[in-house]
Amino acid sequence: MTLDHVLLGLLAVRPRSGYDLQQWLEKEGGFLRSNIHRSQVYRTLNRMADTGWVAFALDPRDKRPDAKVYRLTEAGRAELLRWARAPYRPTSRFQDxxxxxxxxxxxxxxxxxxxxxxxxxxxxxxxxxxxxxxxxxxxxxxxxxxxxxxxxxxxxxxxxxxxxxxxxxxxxxxxxxxxxxxxxxxxxxxxxx
Structure with missing residues (x-):
């Protein structure tokens, strides 16, 4: 599992900013990925945008920098479905x-x-x-x-x-x-x- 697939899964539910994704990973998503630094989320989102899996629109904010709100593209949807339907290979540690x-x-x-x-x-x-x-x-x-x-x-x-x-x-x-x-x-x- 990569951070890409977690982010694709989250964006499949609704568009989110990088900050929103980071907050989810720190709280609710701690059981999926722990100790993710904010820079990892933004680097992954940038790479996924370059790959064409996500796109973003700027969301203007008062007295703060504009936020990029990411959404899944058709290519991102296809990658999420490919990963979700690919054969699963268990690891030696249960509850992984x-x-x-x-x-x-x-x-x-x-x-x-x-x-x-x-x-x-x-x-x-x-x-x-x-x-x-x-x-x-x-x-x-x-x-x-x-x-x-x-x-x-x-x-x-x-x-x-x-x-x-x-x-x-x-x-x-x-x-x-x-x-x-x-x-x-x-x-x-x-x-x-």
Whole structure:
């Protein structure tokens, strides 16, 4: 996932200024992309304008510089749809921002493509659990530094495993419930699925 696709997804909903996009990314969009500097947003918007994915109009402001308000072009719409419908490839880390970006923006434009994204993520996580849940997790110590307490190390290793296992199980449960919802619920706009 690139910042381009996040910005295209946001501009697909409504035109926004660079400042508006930055504010959204800092607040609501923190789960998609964190620590984005304002200059990254403006550089990306400029590059996307050069590519033809976005266009802008100047919005006059009293006692402040005019703002550029960006909107999606037809080429930007095509790129957003291409990305939303492209095969999804899960990362090794579950709950990755790449998945959430695809989930949100693909879900807005194509329910069938979203089902493919959810199915791919679900199959990948189930395979991860199947391959690792029963593995030997025992710790072996050899020439450890003196500060290592083997009992504490084993305890914390086990606590971390329990947290991770519970989190991935909850993630799989959420994916399964979401998949059922997507299959069973009529679309709010009455459109075809």
């Amino acid at each position: 921002p790449d998945f959430m970006a695809r989930f949100v923006f693909t879900g807005m434009v194509d329910t069938e493509a979203l089902l493919d994204v959810v199915d791919t993520e679900l199959a990948y996580r189930r395979a991860q659990v199947a391959a690792s849940r029963g593995r030997d997790r025992s710790m072996h110590f050899e020439d450890s530094i003196p500060e290592i307490d083997e009992g504490r190390a084993r305890l914390f290793h086990e606590l971390a495993h329990q947290q991770g296992a519970g989190a991935v199980d909850a993630w799989i449960d959420w994916l399964e419930r979401t998949r059922r919802l997507l299959q069973d619920a009529p679309l709010a706009d009455g459109g075809a699925r």
